[in-house]
Amino acid sequence: MPNVDKIYEHDGLKVRWQSALCSHCENCVTGLPSVFNLKPPKSTPWIDLRGADKERVIAQVSDCPTQAISVVK
Ligand code: SF4
Numbered sequence: 413m414p415n416v417d418k419i420y421e422h423d424g425l426k427v428r429w430q431s432a433l434c435s436h437c438e439n440c441v442t443g444l445p446s447v448f449n450l451k452p453p454k455s456t457p458w459i460d461l462r463g464a465d466k467e468r469v470i471a472q473v474s475d476c477p478t479q480a481i482s483v484v485k
Contacts, residue, residue, distance in 0.1 A: 419484060422461035426484035427473060429459055433480035440481060444472040448481075 416431040440448035446463035449456075459481070461469060473481050 420457065420459045420461055423466060425461055425466045425469060427459060427461060427469065428482050428484050430480050430482075433478045435478050435480070437477060439475050439477065440472060443475060444468065447472065 413431075416429060418429050420427045420429065441450055444464055447460055447469055448458065449460065449463075450458055452458055452460065464472075470483055473483050476482070
């Protein structure tokens with residue numbers, strides 16, 4: 413599977429996803445499944461920043477141990 417390096421953006425918040433850094437710990441999908449969903453409906457990306465308010469997303473992103481997901485300043 414090719415490595416993905418992508419930025420998702422919503423409401424002024426940008427989250428970078430770098431698949432090569434992911435350890436598959438599942439902190440994000442268990443902690444905030446309304447945003448991080450490995451089985452999204454078709455045409456919806458696995459990270460959907462509309463699923464929670466900005467502060468909650470930032471808090472969850474900061475819980476990623478490898479920085480595979482990170483907030484872009
Ligand atoms: S929290 Fe980070 S390392 Fe863990 S599954 Fe999510 S993106 Fe991957």
